[in-house]
Amino acid sequence: MEYAVRGKVVIAADRIHDELTNPQSQPHHLRKKHPFSHIVYTNIGNPHSVGQSPITWPRQVLALADLPNDVGIDHPKIHELFPKDAIERARYIKESALEGYGTGAYSHSQGPKLFRQEICDFIEKRDGLDAGSCNPDCIFMTNGASSAIEMILTALIADTSCGVMIPIPQYPIYSATIDLLGGKKVGYYLNEEKGWDMNTEELERSLADAKAQGIVVNSFVLINPGNPTGQVLSRQAIKRIVKFCAKHRLVLLADEVYQENVYDENAEFYSCKRAAVETGLVKEDALELISFHSTSKGLLGECGRRGGYMELEGVDRDVRDQLYKMASAGLCSNIPGQIMTSLMVRGPKRGDPSYASYQREKKHVFDGLKRRAKIASDGFNAIPGFSCQEAQGAMYCFPAVSLPDAAIRLAQENGMAPDTMYAVSLLEKTGICVVPASGFGQEKGRFGFRTTFLPSEDEMVRVVDAVKRHHEDFCKQFSS
């Protein structure tokens, strides 16, 4: 099991970070000089750790929900400090959603029913569906999307014959968890030249190859907007995928945690749920779909909450009952994460005291991400030897990098992936911490890395420039 996003390069970065911030911890003769003052962490989609501010209103509600009433919502001075809509929302959460028990009790194993209803309302509104298209009994609130994904893969992989289709490249929670559970990864390639698009021929090819090897493929992972690739799939592409899964009776796992992060004005987020409804597959009961969402991405970027949910659509009642038992073994997801999820799907409404500031803060985050997506993808694309698709969405660029033959040979002699060697070099020379593309999977002979574009705009401009200069030096070093 490998986990590149927190793998070898990141561990090396953490060590250098310690040396830089606490030089006294090292004996004098071991202290290294580094040609930079700090590590730029672009290895992980962790917005608050690189300067994004939390949105104020959800944090106020969260704080008020945690305080005992006599020092919180019922305290006379609290009105001087907090807006009315934060106090009233906290009261609703404590008294209604959490049934008067507050934030310190276990909730229902799937999360409080009123929160699950809010999630249903959100999905129906987002997708333009009829009221009642979502069922709160089919919502499971989870410790971030990660734990939902782990739970579903645990349920799907009964033995070593079970296979799960995953994109190449993909986010490593899938490969790592499938390996850990002893299942089979069945990769399908995204088409880099066409902006990481998916085509049905490749899906059919991948599935047929797996079947020929005796693998029992039972599920299909879609990540849209893409991670690490940043593409946003069209309505047509999503419809082709839901039909492919229905045709082959594959459970579709739709990782849609970047649904708010769409920057390209010609693109839009189109959910698998909506595609399943609009193709008639829901009506025909012809598709099993599990969709994941999270508070960690979007514009809140509240990674530390571990808030998230999954929605089951078309999943048999007995399977749902089994998932309920699995959720019950963990008792429930964390309540602050549930609250943040509820606040994400139902913010202040027009006319509420916090409405304007909430919208303004969210827009500030969105506009900044949009500008940085362009700085990064245009910047990398302009480096000779780099090729970088446009980051239409998500938080990442995934450039392909031409490496000198001599570098490739040297890495292979050392039993190292060439792009890991490249990423270590980039780290040691510039302090920029990226993840080698080999950690996500890619076509044979391709090399590259994944970087977020989360640091500040000034920092991202410096990152692009430093990557460019490092690449020139690296190529020079290996051509001589």
Next chain:
Amino acid sequence: MEYAVRGKVVIAADRIHDELTNPQSQPHHLRKKHPFSHIVYTNIGNPHSVGQSPITWPRQVLALADLPNDVGIDHPKIHELFPKDAIERARYIKESALEGYGTGAYSHSQGPKLFRQEICDFIEKRDGLDAGSCNPDCIFMTNGASSAIEMILTALIADTSCGVMIPIPQYPIYSATIDLLGGKKVGYYLNEEKGWDMNTEELERSLADAKAQGIVVNSFVLINPGNPTGQVLSRQAIKRIVKFCAKHRLVLLADEVYQENVYDENAEFYSCKRAAVETGLVKEDALELISFHSTSKGLLGECGRRGGYMELEGVDRDVRDQLYKMASAGLCSNIPGQIMTSLMVRGPKRGDPSYASYQREKKHVFDGLKRRAKIASDGFNAIPGFSCQEAQGAMYCFPAVSLPDAAIRLAQENGMAPDTMYAVSLLEKTGICVVPASGFGQEKGRFGFRTTFLPSEDEMVRVVDAVKRHHEDFCKQFSS
């Protein structure tokens, strides 16, 4: 996979609860009359859901840590509302422990190093160990103890030959997770007559039987103080267990989440870590021990946080590296749960403004639990046909109940565990929701249930009385 604590009886109780609190939701002709006004939930150790108040100071720190600084610790009015030691601790958490990123960022996969150091200090102090006996690199902060237990069992059960020794009776997260992962449960019986004690002969018998069946037993679960049994094991018993595990090279999983919940003045909590040190097994590097703790129990009762940790002792570096990768797949545990764990292991110190109230609130919770432990175990023990060991610790009684032969036959004809039928009857007649003992495992021919003693003292007195009257009626019904 079964999960009794949230199983059949609880689902029935929830349905009745809905009927009682929201009668309009049922069509008129379907509305049932119930001979009680509310459900008494004694099925789960969820203190805040049955009236226990949260301790104030940790909630204040948590709230302050979540607020953005300009509306939180730096706001001039905040000093009028919050004690200085809550504000300063929140500042320390945000600026030092969370490295300035606040509560919205992912932390290190194992939790922030400063929190892990606090946990080490706590363990060393609790156990009277030398400074440095615990290593922060061997602490993993987790979403409650549940997710730590699931992670470790996932790592230990590589295939269907792997066996885990578990007590009978046990807490169902072990049986359910082992079943889910396809491993083998290897039960060892606790001795009910001797207050649920453990003896080495029974451990050797159980292990030898499993080996004879070809099971590769690699680990051993100890729950102390016991769940569902409430016993607190002696120093001698714990030392025998660590030696047994060392002798047979079994990884010892020490579930010590009730370590603060010891009510019997002749008993004390004695950790497996301390036993491993005092028997010399740590020095000899002869034992692999993983200990679990949680914010959900003790005196905080902060179940909704999903805060907890595990400590590895004597575990190989490469195994620890694998666990780090598993933890990384979930990125990190939730930050509010980490903060609550930090506050649990390091409360206000003598002289701090909140010290006295914090101690007073904790004592209030402890004294109440101690009185109710006695009300419940003495009360059940006095019911003819009941036998209930003293609840020395934890939050539960686990009485044995003699059932009429006719009741046992009827249940078996209906394919039901007799004590499930009994628990359903108790629920329908009295509104008291207990968990059938068969959900935890017990000797053949034994019947009974587990109940918490968490509801208020008045309510517990009523519960004991109602259980007594129900038992008389139940026996009468089946003797006629």
